[in-house]
Amino acid sequence: MRIRLRVWRQRGPDVPGKFEVYELEDVSPDWSFLEMLDVLNLRLVREGKEPIAFESDCREGICGTCGFMINGRAHGPLKGTTVCQLHMRHFSDGETITVEPFRARAFPVIRDLVVDRSALDAIMQEGGYISTNVGSAPDANSIPVSRWAASRAFDFATCIGCGACVAACPNGSASLFLGAKVSHLMLLPQGGPERKRRIRKMLIAMEALGFGGCSNTYACEAECPKEISVEAIARMYREAWRAMFSHSEE
Amino acid sequence: MRGPGFYSFVVYKLSAALTGLFLILFLVFHLYGNFYLLEGPMVYNWKARELLVNPLIRVVEVLLVIAFVVHIVSGVVLTARNWSGRGERYRYVFWQTAFFKRLMWLSGAVILLFLVVHLGTFTVPYRITGEVQDLYQAVAKAFANPWYTLFYVLAFVFLGFHLAHAWESAFQTLGVFHRVWTPVLRSIGYFLAVAIPLGYIFLALYMFFKANPEWLRALPFLSGVS
Numbered sequence A: 001m002r003i004r005l006r007v008w009r010q011r012g013p014d015v016p017g018k019f020e021v022y023e024l025e026d027v028s029p030d031w032s033f034l035e036m037l038d039v040l041n042l043r044l045v046r047e048g049k050e051p052i053a054f055e056s057d058c059r060e061g062i063c064g065t066c067g068f069m070i071n072g073r074a075h076g077p078l079k080g081t082t083v084c085q086l087h088m089r090h091f092s093d094g095e096t097i098t099v100e101p102f103r104a105r106a107f108p109v110i111r112d113l114v115v116d117r118s119a120l121d122a123i124m125q126e127g128g129y130i131s132t133n134v135g136s137a138p139d140a141n142s143i144p145v146s147r148w149a150a151s152r153a154f155d156f157a158t159c160i161g162c163g164a165c166v167a168a169c170p171n172g173s174a175s176l177f178l179g180a181k182v183s184h185l186m187l188l189p190q191g192g193p194e195r196k197r198r199i200r201k202m203l204i205a206m207e208a209l210g211f212g213g214c215s216n217t218y219a220c221e222a223e224c225p226k227e228i229s230v231e232a233i234a235r236m237y238r239e240a241w242r243a244m245f246s247h248s249e250e
Numbered sequence B: 001m002r003g004p005g006f007y008s009f010v011v012y013k014l015s016a017a018l019t020g021l022f023l024i025l026f027l028v029f030h031l032y033g034n035f036y037l038l039e040g041p042m043v044y045n046w047k048a049r050e051l052l053v054n055p056l057i058r059v060v061e062v063l064l065v066i067a068f069v070v071h072i073v074s075g076v077v078l079t080a081r082n083w084s085g086r087g088e089r090y091r092y093v094f095w096q097t098a099f100f101k102r103l104m105w106l107s108g109a110v111i112l113l114f115l116v117v118h119l120g121t122f123t124v125p126y127r128i129t130g131e132v133q134d135l136y137q138a139v140a141k142a143f144a145n146p147w148y149t150l151f152y153v154l155a156f157v158f159l160g161f162h163l164a165h166a167w168e169s170a171f172q173t174l175g176v177f178h179r180v181w182t183p184v185l186r187s188i189g190y191f192l193a194v195a196i197p198l199g200y201i202f203l204a205l206y207m208f209f210k211a212n213p214e215w216l217r218a219l220p221f222l223s224g225v226s
């Protein structure tokens, strides 16, 4: 396959970036998008040029490290797929592909396609945890969890924190991420005791970190590689109302 | 971590959703009132007068002013916040969702402009200054003007786009999400987004063609009808 890549090159956070065009001749349809970039980077290094900076870790779609925009879409055009799991067979021969970093106020560009997503971690530090005393392992059935609750909680727990929802959102909002984390914890008994504090602190953190708010366009749901439903966002609001209009028992 | 305020974003969302739903209710009642135009000047003016002297209307008017102000303020604040969250713009633009879902600020602004014009032509002269006594006559005069009618029709097209997103969005903001009811609500929303503007536009065109029958005869499919 022949591929013409337009890649966003930016040397640092405060320098202006621009597109650089690369022609690739023998692209195998079995390569993943990242493998294609690896090959291109080898070539660039051999030519004595600066390789393209991008992030990846597991390369099997489960860690959330990879991610950038391909033709304006977070993780590329394929539904429910991270960019490390997107293969070149989904593009056509001779295609021009535009690659850009995730863009949002809370995600400043570090270099090329690498953005700083630590703001998502900062939200998690505010309430994305449970507090419990540790000791010997409790009996498996001492905390009953219905099968339904377990599987719903798991649906939301599949969020890998990649930030594609923020990148796709016209407001750079982390609502789908936040909703997924909150929903995952609230559906399980372990998440119960800190419910109100959690939603309050996480929402305040999201605003303070420069994320926008949700305007219910659902662009996030369409781009999420784990296909998290916007039900997570409805649940986020529900948690907020609940915390707002009831006494705190914490 | 200290933020701009306790849940401020969620509070604005709730305000916009609740006032928005109230304003949709108002739109339906206003449209119902407008349909008296079909009954002619006597009935219409009488009905309008009847409404004006109804003590309950005082309460509704106050609520309406509050709803409009709260809705507009929260809309402006949310739009400004959301724009600031987006950061640098994409060079390769792909709009993942329908344009009217992303352009609520635009349809909102057009509706606000319309609201100002509408208050200036009808509400203030009739309700407050009392310059206009014969409301039917004032309506007929305004819609005799093709430009006014065109502006009115366009404003209601924008209202349709606003409603198409607003209804579903309001329920999502209230935390309503259900396997069965959410799709039903969505359909109701799209129905309202078409039906409400269509009703207003129908009456606007009715008044326009009533005042300008020669335009009606100029319509190709009606040529020959006298």
Ligand code: SF4
Pocket (backbone or CB within 6 Å): A158, A159, A160, A161, A162, A163, A164, A165, A166, A176, A177, A180, A223, A224, A225, A226, A227, A228
């Ligand atoms: S909700 Fe989806 S898009 Fe957003 S961070 Fe989680 S996995 Fe990524």
Ligand code: FES
Pocket (backbone or CB within 6 Å): A055, A056, A057, A058, A059, A060, A061, A062, A063, A064, A065, A066, A067, A082, A083, A084, A085
């Ligand atoms: S590298 Fe881990 S999800 Fe893509």
